[in-house]
Amino acid sequence: MFNLPNSLALSLLLVLIGCLGMLRRRSLILILLSVEIILNGVNIALVSFNYFRWGTTETGHYLYMLSIGVAAVEAAVGLSMVIVLFKNFHDISPDRIAKLGESGS
Amino acid sequence: MSPQILDPLFAIAALGLIALSLAVVLAKNPVRSTLLLILSFLPTSFLYLMLQAPFVAILQILVYGGAIMMLFTFVIMMINPAPKGGEIPGETAPIRPGAAGFLRTALLLSLLAAMAFIVVPPVYRAASAITPTPISKPGFGSLASMADLLFRDPANNPLTVSFELISFLILAGIIAAINFSRRRGA
Numbered sequence: 001m002f003n004l005p006n007s008l009a010l011s012l013l014l015v016l017i018g019c020l021g022m023l024r025r026r027s028l029i030l031i032l033l034s035v036e037i038i039l040n041g042v043n044i045a046l047v048s049f050n051y052f053r054w055g056t057t058e059t060g061h062y063l064y065m066l067s068i069g070v071a072a073v074e075a076a077v078g079l080s081m082v083i084v085l086f087k088n089f090h091d092i093s094p095d096r097i098a099k100l101g102e103s104g105s
Numbered sequence: 106m107s108p109q110i111l112d113p114l115f116a117i118a119a120l121g122l123i124a125l126s127l128a129v130v131l132a133k134n135p136v137r138s139t140l141l142l143i144l145s146f147l148p149t150s151f152l153y154l155m156l157q158a159p160f161v162a163i164l165q166i167l168v169y170g171g172a173i174m175m176l177f178t179f180v181i182m183m184i185n186p187a188p189k190g191g192e193i194p195g196e197t198a199p200i201r202p203g204a205a206g207f208l209r210t211a212l213l214l215s216l217l218a219a220m221a222f223i224v225v226p227p228v229y230r231a232a233s234a235i236t237p238t239p240i241s242k243p244g245f246g247s248l249a250s251m252a253d254l255l256f257r258d259p260a261n262n263p264l265t266v267s268f269e270l271i272s273f274l275i276l277a278g279i280i281a282a283i284n285f286s287r288r289r290g291a
Binding site: 001002003004005006007008009010012013014016017018019020021023024025027029030032033034036037040043044047048050051052053054055056057058059061062064065066068069070071072073074075076077079080081082083084086092 | 108111112113114115116119122123126127129130131135138139142145146149152153155156157158160161164165168169172173174176177180181183184209210213214216217220221224225228229230232233235237238239240241242245246250251254255264267268271274275277278279281282285286
Protein backbone atom coordinates (compact mmCIF):
# COMPACT_ATOMS: atom_id res chain seq x y z
CA MET A 1 0.00 0.00 0.00
CA PHE A 2 2.67 2.49 1.01
CA ASN A 3 4.73 2.40 -2.17
CA LEU A 4 5.74 4.55 -5.12
CA PRO A 5 2.76 3.77 -7.42
CA ASN A 6 0.22 4.68 -4.76
CA SER A 7 2.03 7.89 -3.87
CA LEU A 8 2.20 8.88 -7.52
CA ALA A 9 -1.48 8.05 -8.02
CA LEU A 10 -2.29 10.24 -5.02
CA SER A 11 -0.29 13.12 -6.44
CA LEU A 12 -1.90 12.69 -9.85
CA LEU A 13 -5.36 12.74 -8.28
CA LEU A 14 -4.51 15.95 -6.44
CA VAL A 15 -3.39 17.53 -9.71
CA LEU A 16 -6.68 16.49 -11.35
CA ILE A 17 -8.69 17.86 -8.42
CA GLY A 18 -6.82 21.15 -8.76
CA CYS A 19 -7.64 21.21 -12.49
CA LEU A 20 -11.30 20.61 -11.62
CA GLY A 21 -11.18 23.58 -9.28
CA MET A 22 -9.58 25.78 -11.92
CA LEU A 23 -12.36 24.90 -14.36
CA ARG A 24 -15.19 25.25 -11.87
CA ARG A 25 -14.28 28.36 -9.94
CA ARG A 26 -15.44 31.80 -11.03
CA SER A 27 -13.15 33.96 -8.94
CA LEU A 28 -9.46 34.60 -9.46
CA ILE A 29 -8.58 34.00 -5.78
CA LEU A 30 -10.14 30.55 -5.77
CA ILE A 31 -8.44 29.71 -9.07
CA LEU A 32 -5.13 30.58 -7.38
CA LEU A 33 -6.19 28.34 -4.49
CA SER A 34 -6.69 25.46 -6.96
CA VAL A 35 -3.20 26.13 -8.29
CA GLU A 36 -1.96 25.59 -4.74
CA ILE A 37 -3.65 22.16 -4.72
CA ILE A 38 -1.85 21.30 -7.97
CA LEU A 39 1.47 22.41 -6.49
CA ASN A 40 0.74 20.30 -3.43
CA GLY A 41 0.30 17.23 -5.62
CA VAL A 42 3.54 17.92 -7.45
CA ASN A 43 5.38 18.34 -4.15
CA ILE A 44 4.13 14.96 -2.96
CA ALA A 45 5.44 13.38 -6.16
CA LEU A 46 8.86 15.02 -5.64
CA VAL A 47 9.25 13.89 -2.05
CA SER A 48 7.97 10.36 -2.69
CA PHE A 49 10.32 9.88 -5.64
CA ASN A 50 13.11 11.01 -3.36
CA TYR A 51 12.10 8.52 -0.67
CA PHE A 52 11.45 5.47 -2.81
CA ARG A 53 13.95 5.92 -5.57
CA TRP A 54 16.82 8.18 -4.52
CA GLY A 55 17.84 7.46 -0.95
CA THR A 56 21.35 8.90 -1.20
CA THR A 57 20.64 12.65 -1.26
CA GLU A 58 17.69 14.90 -0.51
CA THR A 59 17.39 16.41 -3.98
CA GLY A 60 13.61 16.06 -3.91
CA HIS A 61 13.40 17.92 -0.61
CA TYR A 62 15.55 20.64 -2.10
CA LEU A 63 13.21 20.85 -5.10
CA TYR A 64 10.31 21.06 -2.68
CA MET A 65 11.91 24.12 -1.07
CA LEU A 66 12.35 25.73 -4.49
CA SER A 67 8.74 24.93 -5.25
CA ILE A 68 7.34 26.61 -2.14
CA GLY A 69 9.55 29.63 -2.82
CA VAL A 70 8.00 29.93 -6.25
CA ALA A 71 4.54 29.32 -4.78
CA ALA A 72 5.04 32.12 -2.26
CA VAL A 73 6.08 34.58 -4.96
CA GLU A 74 3.24 33.48 -7.20
CA ALA A 75 0.71 33.96 -4.40
CA ALA A 76 2.09 37.39 -3.50
CA VAL A 77 2.14 38.73 -7.05
CA GLY A 78 -1.12 37.07 -8.05
CA LEU A 79 -3.00 38.29 -5.01
CA SER A 80 -1.70 41.84 -5.35
CA MET A 81 -2.90 41.78 -8.96
CA VAL A 82 -6.27 40.53 -7.76
CA ILE A 83 -6.48 43.43 -5.29
CA VAL A 84 -5.68 45.96 -8.02
CA LEU A 85 -8.29 44.39 -10.30
CA PHE A 86 -10.84 44.49 -7.50
CA LYS A 87 -10.07 48.19 -6.87
CA ASN A 88 -10.56 48.98 -10.54
CA PHE A 89 -13.50 46.75 -11.48
CA HIS A 90 -15.10 45.73 -8.16
CA ASP A 91 -15.27 42.25 -9.61
CA ILE A 92 -12.71 39.47 -9.85
CA SER A 93 -14.35 37.00 -12.19
CA PRO A 94 -12.16 36.01 -15.14
CA ASP A 95 -15.06 36.57 -17.56
CA ARG A 96 -15.24 40.22 -16.56
CA ILE A 97 -11.48 40.76 -16.54
CA ALA A 98 -11.08 39.12 -19.94
CA LYS A 99 -12.77 42.17 -21.44
CA LEU A 100 -9.73 44.24 -20.37
CA GLY A 101 -11.62 47.31 -19.28
CA GLU A 102 -14.05 47.54 -22.18
CA SER A 103 -17.16 48.36 -20.24
CA GLY A 104 -19.70 47.36 -22.88
CA SER A 105 -22.02 44.39 -22.39
CA MET B 106 8.73 1.43 11.72
CA SER B 107 7.52 -1.75 10.12
CA PRO B 108 5.81 -1.48 6.73
CA GLN B 109 2.69 -3.18 8.05
CA ILE B 110 1.97 -0.19 10.27
CA LEU B 111 2.68 2.30 7.49
CA ASP B 112 0.09 0.89 5.08
CA PRO B 113 -3.11 1.87 6.94
CA LEU B 114 -1.56 5.18 7.96
CA PHE B 115 -0.85 5.94 4.32
CA ALA B 116 -4.39 4.96 3.36
CA ILE B 117 -5.90 7.24 6.02
CA ALA B 118 -3.65 10.17 5.09
CA ALA B 119 -4.26 9.75 1.36
CA LEU B 120 -8.04 9.43 1.70
CA GLY B 121 -8.16 12.41 4.06
CA LEU B 122 -6.06 14.46 1.68
CA ILE B 123 -8.22 13.65 -1.33
CA ALA B 124 -11.44 14.28 0.60
CA LEU B 125 -10.20 17.62 1.94
CA SER B 126 -8.95 18.72 -1.48
CA LEU B 127 -12.30 17.86 -3.06
CA ALA B 128 -13.99 19.81 -0.28
CA VAL B 129 -11.74 22.80 -1.06
CA VAL B 130 -12.78 22.67 -4.69
CA LEU B 131 -16.49 22.12 -4.04
CA ALA B 132 -17.06 24.38 -1.01
CA LYS B 133 -19.35 27.36 -1.61
CA ASN B 134 -17.84 29.72 0.94
CA PRO B 135 -14.36 30.95 -0.09
CA VAL B 136 -13.16 31.46 3.49
CA ARG B 137 -14.17 27.90 4.32
CA SER B 138 -12.40 26.75 1.16
CA THR B 139 -9.16 28.44 2.24
CA LEU B 140 -9.36 27.06 5.77
CA LEU B 141 -10.05 23.58 4.40
CA LEU B 142 -6.92 23.86 2.27
CA ILE B 143 -4.92 24.75 5.38
CA LEU B 144 -6.49 21.74 7.10
CA SER B 145 -5.52 19.56 4.13
CA PHE B 146 -1.90 20.44 4.84
CA LEU B 147 -2.08 18.32 7.99
CA PRO B 148 -2.40 14.95 6.16
CA THR B 149 0.13 16.20 3.62
CA SER B 150 2.58 16.96 6.38
CA PHE B 151 1.89 13.57 7.94
CA LEU B 152 2.63 11.98 4.57
CA TYR B 153 5.94 13.81 4.45
CA LEU B 154 6.76 12.50 7.91
CA MET B 155 6.08 8.97 6.64
CA LEU B 156 8.35 9.66 3.65
CA GLN B 157 11.16 10.49 6.10
CA ALA B 158 11.08 14.18 5.33
CA PRO B 159 10.59 15.82 8.76
CA PHE B 160 12.04 19.15 7.69
CA VAL B 161 9.75 19.28 4.67
CA ALA B 162 6.80 18.40 6.91
CA ILE B 163 7.60 21.34 9.20
CA LEU B 164 8.06 23.65 6.21
CA GLN B 165 4.67 22.58 4.89
CA ILE B 166 2.95 23.66 8.10
CA LEU B 167 5.04 26.73 8.92
CA VAL B 168 5.71 28.29 5.54
CA TYR B 169 2.88 26.96 3.40
CA GLY B 170 0.09 26.83 5.95
CA GLY B 171 1.29 29.65 8.13
CA ALA B 172 2.54 32.21 5.64
CA ILE B 173 1.22 31.57 2.12
CA MET B 174 -2.28 30.47 3.06
CA MET B 175 -2.58 33.31 5.57
CA LEU B 176 -1.93 35.67 2.66
CA PHE B 177 -4.88 34.09 0.85
CA THR B 178 -7.06 34.38 3.94
CA PHE B 179 -6.17 38.04 4.43
CA VAL B 180 -6.87 38.91 0.81
CA ILE B 181 -10.22 37.10 0.86
CA MET B 182 -11.16 38.91 4.06
CA MET B 183 -9.98 42.21 2.56
CA ILE B 184 -12.23 42.07 -0.50
CA ASN B 185 -14.99 40.04 1.10
CA PRO B 186 -18.21 41.94 1.69
CA ALA B 187 -19.46 40.36 4.89
CA PRO B 188 -23.19 41.16 4.51
CA LYS B 189 -23.50 38.95 1.44
CA GLY B 190 -23.07 35.82 3.47
CA GLY B 191 -19.39 35.27 2.85
CA GLU B 192 -19.46 35.37 -0.92
CA ILE B 193 -16.75 37.29 -2.70
CA PRO B 194 -17.91 39.20 -5.76
CA GLY B 195 -17.83 37.15 -8.88
CA GLU B 196 -18.01 33.90 -6.96
CA THR B 197 -21.68 33.13 -7.34
CA ALA B 198 -20.83 29.44 -7.60
CA PRO B 199 -22.21 28.23 -10.95
CA ILE B 200 -23.25 30.93 -13.37
CA ARG B 201 -26.63 29.34 -13.91
CA PRO B 202 -28.07 28.27 -10.59
CA GLY B 203 -30.30 25.29 -10.09
CA ALA B 204 -30.37 22.26 -12.34
CA ALA B 205 -27.99 23.67 -14.96
CA GLY B 206 -25.36 24.49 -12.35
CA PHE B 207 -25.71 21.05 -10.83
CA LEU B 208 -25.39 19.52 -14.28
CA ARG B 209 -22.24 21.52 -14.90
CA THR B 210 -20.65 20.36 -11.65
CA ALA B 211 -21.67 16.77 -12.37
CA LEU B 212 -20.18 17.04 -15.86
CA LEU B 213 -16.90 18.39 -14.50
CA LEU B 214 -16.77 15.68 -11.83
CA SER B 215 -17.37 12.94 -14.40
CA LEU B 216 -14.69 14.51 -16.60
CA LEU B 217 -12.30 14.36 -13.64
CA ALA B 218 -13.23 10.72 -12.97
CA ALA B 219 -12.74 9.80 -16.65
CA MET B 220 -9.35 11.51 -16.72
CA ALA B 221 -8.36 9.71 -13.52
CA PHE B 222 -9.37 6.37 -15.06
CA ILE B 223 -7.40 7.13 -18.21
CA VAL B 224 -4.28 8.64 -16.66
CA VAL B 225 -3.77 6.82 -13.36
CA PRO B 226 -3.37 3.18 -14.57
CA PRO B 227 -0.43 3.81 -16.96
CA VAL B 228 1.37 5.84 -14.31
CA TYR B 229 0.66 3.11 -11.79
CA ARG B 230 2.04 0.42 -14.11
CA ALA B 231 5.12 2.46 -14.97
CA ALA B 232 5.82 3.18 -11.32
CA SER B 233 5.35 -0.48 -10.42
CA ALA B 234 8.09 -1.38 -12.90
CA ILE B 235 10.57 0.82 -11.02
CA THR B 236 12.59 -1.09 -8.47
CA PRO B 237 12.64 0.78 -5.18
CA THR B 238 16.02 1.60 -3.70
CA PRO B 239 16.35 1.69 0.08
CA ILE B 240 17.51 4.82 1.83
CA SER B 241 21.25 4.70 2.36
CA LYS B 242 22.06 8.13 3.78
CA PRO B 243 22.19 8.34 7.57
CA GLY B 244 19.92 11.00 9.00
CA PHE B 245 18.01 11.22 5.71
CA GLY B 246 15.73 14.23 5.56
CA SER B 247 16.83 15.86 8.79
CA LEU B 248 17.70 19.54 8.94
CA ALA B 249 21.41 18.80 9.49
CA SER B 250 21.44 16.50 6.49
CA MET B 251 19.73 19.10 4.31
CA ALA B 252 22.23 21.74 5.44
CA ASP B 253 25.07 19.38 4.58
CA LEU B 254 23.61 18.82 1.14
CA LEU B 255 23.22 22.52 0.43
CA PHE B 256 26.17 24.17 2.11
CA ARG B 257 28.99 21.74 2.86
CA ASP B 258 30.00 19.88 -0.28
CA PRO B 259 31.51 22.15 -2.98
CA ALA B 260 30.30 19.65 -5.57
CA ASN B 261 26.77 20.81 -4.75
CA ASN B 262 27.47 24.45 -5.49
CA PRO B 263 24.88 24.58 -8.30
CA LEU B 264 22.24 23.56 -5.76
CA THR B 265 23.42 26.24 -3.34
CA VAL B 266 23.50 28.98 -5.95
CA SER B 267 20.07 28.14 -7.32
CA PHE B 268 18.72 28.04 -3.77
CA GLU B 269 20.10 31.50 -3.09
CA LEU B 270 18.72 32.74 -6.42
CA ILE B 271 15.24 32.09 -5.02
CA SER B 272 15.80 35.14 -2.82
CA PHE B 273 16.15 37.25 -5.95
CA LEU B 274 12.87 35.84 -7.20
CA ILE B 275 11.25 36.78 -3.89
CA LEU B 276 12.78 40.27 -4.14
CA ALA B 277 11.30 40.63 -7.63
CA GLY B 278 7.94 39.47 -6.24
CA ILE B 279 8.09 42.05 -3.44
CA ILE B 280 8.90 44.85 -5.89
CA ALA B 281 6.08 43.73 -8.19
CA ALA B 282 3.60 43.60 -5.29
CA ILE B 283 4.62 47.08 -4.09
CA ASN B 284 4.34 48.39 -7.63
CA PHE B 285 0.86 46.95 -8.01
CA SER B 286 -0.30 48.36 -4.71
CA ARG B 287 0.76 51.95 -5.54
CA ARG B 288 -2.06 54.28 -6.39
CA ARG B 289 -2.33 55.14 -10.03
CA GLY B 290 -0.71 58.50 -10.85
CA ALA B 291 1.13 58.70 -7.53
